[in-house]
Amino acid sequence: MRKAIVLALFATFLVVGAMGAGAQAKLVDIDLWALGAVTEAGNPPDNWVGYQIIRDKLGINLHLVLEPSTPTDQDTKISVAAAANSLPDVFGVNRDMLMKIAKAGLVAQVDSLLPKMPMRTKIHYNDPVRTKLVQISGKMYGLPDPGAMDRVEGVVIRKDWLDKLGLKAPKTLDEFMAVAKAFTEKDPDGNGQNDTYGFGAFYESTGLSSAGFGRRFDCILGAFGVAGMWNLDSAAKFQFNFRDPNFRKAVEFIKRMNDEKVMDPTWSAPNKDEFRARWKQGKFGIMWEQFAALHTQANYKDFDKNFPNGEWVPIMPPVGPQAKSSNGIDIAQARIYAVSAKAMKAGKGDAIARLLEWMASDEGYYLCGFGVEGVNYKKDAKGFISFDGIAPELAYTHKSQQPITQLRNMVYINNDIELAVRYPTYKSQNGKTMDPLATWKFFKNSPYTESTGAGLIDPPSNANDFKRYYDENLIKFALGQQPLNDQTWADFMRGMDSLGAKDIEKAAKAKLIDAGLLD
């Protein structure tokens, strides 16, 4: 009898063990390199409930790696992995890099995955222009999630400085210069020291579409009708903006700002952190800034502490000599995820589609976007988020909870639920109501230059030499490191052509006409 019991138990163990092994064998390993929401906060903990749900419900063993936070470092990581043919199964990638590695055959076509994730396709991949960003010969090589919000940047000015000096917000370029000069010379902060500047900026140029002075000067270039790299008004007018005579006038204006020392002298350095530290220290009174970087509570608090009565307000971009003005360019953009050819070949396509579809479901959306309901947030009947009764240190917005929503940029779609909770109103130190979304709405209603197609233009093979030559010459002109006259300007243009500017224009024009974005 005892023998029979032992045998029965042994058989049971064998069966259970075999079942376990069977279930284990069904799990698909997926390596995901994600564009983390707050990279420095680190990965979700090993016991993150999301891993368990993904394992139990989707049969996927998710291995998550967060990519570096800057586009250049992301490119480096992807490029090196691609060269070793060891790209992960799914990975976030910038468009220019995607085009290079897709042409090398390392990225899978993903059109076949769309029917397998109908909900996500409907919510995330529904924009035809975004789709064109990831297509080569009509085939999709990436999955284009909605990118950052549009028109989030614009010109802002220190209203308290204007009031102190009895000035009005500038409307024209001449007034812009006059106010910048007054901010530099008339001690607007009243500390008795000559330590302020009119305009602050930094060199923010990450790709061909933002080459030159970088995006912080878009409002100046826009006043001359030459914001951005390209003139996309029509096929007949299509060209690089630097060929437009007004472009040189814009460069001359920036040079004048530099010569008259109304610009913070660090403007030509590529240091965003330094730039943001300096406006919080009250170093300058006009800038082109992103609304959330300026007005959300976390970002505004240092400025608020230093200047409780200080006030940044958005203004319309200055109007130039031909009555033109622009805060920047409207350009097609997306957060792109790609599937490696290797993963598709290994038959992981279905599992990847399952994972992405789940992320677009209510469960995936709220879990990846906001944490666990009742623990990290509460949800009302309409799905809006609140923190009533949630311990502050457990709210998903708290620093200690940042790792659990690292994947939020894979689920966010910039809907009202997200905007309301991401950019809540709050009170400043002097009791003023701060409303970041009001600043965004102001920018949204300000003039921007239509430049959607610029996002589709592929970089040339010598992109780095090309961009370096362009950026370097413009900045040297503005800094006075090389004279700006007819001769030097003609040399500059010749140099651009010797680097293939005409061929780039020709290829770009053909591509945009083909995509239906230029006529």
Add this chain to the structure above:
Amino acid sequence: MLRNVRKHAVFYVMLALPVSYFLVFKYGPLVNAQIAFKDFSPLDGVWKSPWIGLGNFLTFFSSIYFWELLRNTIGLSLGKLLLGLPLAVILAIALNESALRRFRRIVQTITYLPHFLSWVVMYGVLLLLLSPDEGLLNAVIKAAGGQPIGFLYTPKWYPVVVILSDVWKEVGWSAIIYLAAITGIDPGLYEAAEVEGASRLQRIRFITLPGILDVVITIGLLRLGNVLDAGFHQIFVTYSVPVYSVGDIIDTWVYRQGVLDFQFSLATAVGLFKGCIGLALVLSFNRLAKRYTDSSLF
């Protein structure tokens, strides 16, 4: 021979580790250098990618920045060598001559400490010193009635900052080897010189300097072999568009063109070019050193 090996087995085992290191990490990867002559495709791998001859080298040589890159690389590298090497020797001699042991240790620690800082940290320190608005040095210039200088953004000043900051970071560390060489000099020579009435400067000139000359030449030769390595990390962290014309070096160009533009064959070709130039320089200077100083690497 086998008997000999068995007899000194312990030494051969000790030798195995560094030899393996060089085989695995230095000689093994040389096989992959063939992609310098190929149009490398990760899918085809190193062996199956098609040969394209010298195309990658020609791309590099025909870059409009080739001569500028070469000039910047060699200029910055030689600047660091010509200033850094003598200063390290002087520091080593000064430390050796110091009678105050405690003071000597403190100075030695302070001077070699920056070696352990990364260039990212050093950049932060440089900003605190050189920022046009709030930098310590510019505060002094402004207090003296001068105009602030954008040391890190001005072509005239940037190479100076690169060379001096490198010397500052490395001089203490470099001095250690010369200090070791000095301690290897027979003390009897100094005692005899002292008895003969030689002054301290004379002892340095006639005993210390000749005593460490071999080491100085060896180090100098090794550094010359690396003259095309001008310090990627330092430049990468500190340079910006206004100073590309004087700061962009071969390695930063390779990073942008090779890694960011996904042209690994080109990056490898430039690496090979650098290696060949380095080898040629070491062989040439070794021969010169042998002829004129009787000291050489081999």
